[in-house]
Amino acid sequence: MVGFLDQLGPGIGTLLLIMSTLDRIFPDQLMFNINKFFQKILNIFNPYVEITFEEFPSGSYTRSKVYSAVETYLGTNFYLQAERLNASIAKGSRCVALSMDDYEGVNDVYEGIKVSWMRSKSLPKSNVISLNAREEERRSYVLAFRKGHREVITGPYLSHVLSEGKSIAKRNRRQKLYTNVSRDDDWGDEKKTMWRSVVFEHPSTFDTLAMDAKKKRDIMDDLIAFTKGKEYYKQIGKAWKRGYLLYGPPGTGKSTMIAAMANFLHYDVYDLELTSVKDNTELRKLMMEISKRAILVIEDIDCSLDITGKRKKNKGDENDLKEIIARKVRKDNENGYNDENSKVTLSGLLNFIDGLWSACGGERIIVFTTNYIEKLDGALIRRGRMDKHIEMSYCCFETFKVLAKNYLKVESHKAFEQIRLLFQEIDISPADVAENLMEKSAENSVDECMENLIKALHKAKSKKEKEIAEKRSSKGLMRIRSVFSRMNRIIDNKNVD
């Protein structure tokens, strides 16, 4: 253990001992003056500076973030130096956190400068009885260093400790997946929607996501730029948020991409089921509860809000988007709402995407997914609202190679060339390809899987050819029909004449 008294020298150590003895004998006011006097003497001889980081800074009932960052930094980097440690699992963390026990100390070196840290505890005065445990024992970390290094230690070193501590805590944090559920309120006569969470454990990453390599790199760069963009967004006067629209046929990896984004950024995911939100007020409440560094997801947006071209046509002149009422597509018996009382409007949703409310929370990503981009209203997906439109398309040979590597651990195979040619002729989703690559038996599994896939590709090819032939023949029939009807009309006209 590194003792501060050893460092301060025997003379100053003795002074401190005398002070603590006097503290028990004299009344407070007298003690205050004696303290002041001794402090002045100490300051003359003391070559060290001390900075105290309290767990609960005076008057505060919330744990200091700086204290937590220091604790994480020291617990992760220097636990081998301390002899007595505390172990705990912080709420929402995925691993055991170690911290020094009281009065343990460790040394750190920064740019050749030696500093000492000690965890300290101040005990309550014996005549004070408190019901609050925090008021009884006040813990703090004390940083000591030579006066000559004040500038480096209070500047770059402390920034280094805090940012390192925060990023370790961020890495150790367990991500959460939230979804909105409807529950009876306290009186049991009304439903209210609230977020419920589970630990987010989706294994998808950008490594396992099969898509065009350049497109993937672009998305990753865009996400990195976004997370580092706090100052930039402030400078251009825009809320710190970014919208992504993922569109493409079923099974092309839209949901998989969202999971990869969340794992890449270590963000929580809020999966919003719009159809079970009662109205705009409830939507606002839910949005306000979303934490920072989160991805808000609305899957199948075309089904969540009735904003398709077809509906607009049916509604005649009702083009005012603000009046379009959200309605349920999937019947959710559990929450008991019907179309009439589900009143989330498009304008309500847009308000949270880029209206005044969009700036609440900060560092937020919004993702919409759809199978039918052409059905979405332009207002919802225009650039600025949905900044990046990403098409997730059918499997191509490049995509297949990533899947083959993920599922079978092969980067080349004799069947690859045949598969490459088949991919040029047909549309098949990565989900269908992946299904065929799943190992069916331990023996000869790679060859077997390739065979399965080739069979599936041939089947898809003949289906496509059949469809084309049917289309052609129905077109031919229509043409013959129209020729006959024209001839009939000519004959009819002649008969009339």
Ligand SMILES: Nc1ncnc2c1ncn2[C@@H]1O[C@H](COP(=O)(O)OP(=O)(O)OP(=O)(O)O)[C@@H](O)[C@H]1O
């Ligand atoms: N691009 C891809 N990369 C890796 N795996 C994929 C990809 N696309 C699909 N898969 C696999 O197929 C399954 C279904 O994919 P996913 O749910 O992401 O499709 P989707 O585009 O969201 O479909 P839907 O439009 O029906 O919601 C996933 O579990 C994953 O295993």
Ligand SMILES: [Mg+2]
């Ligand atoms: Mg999906």
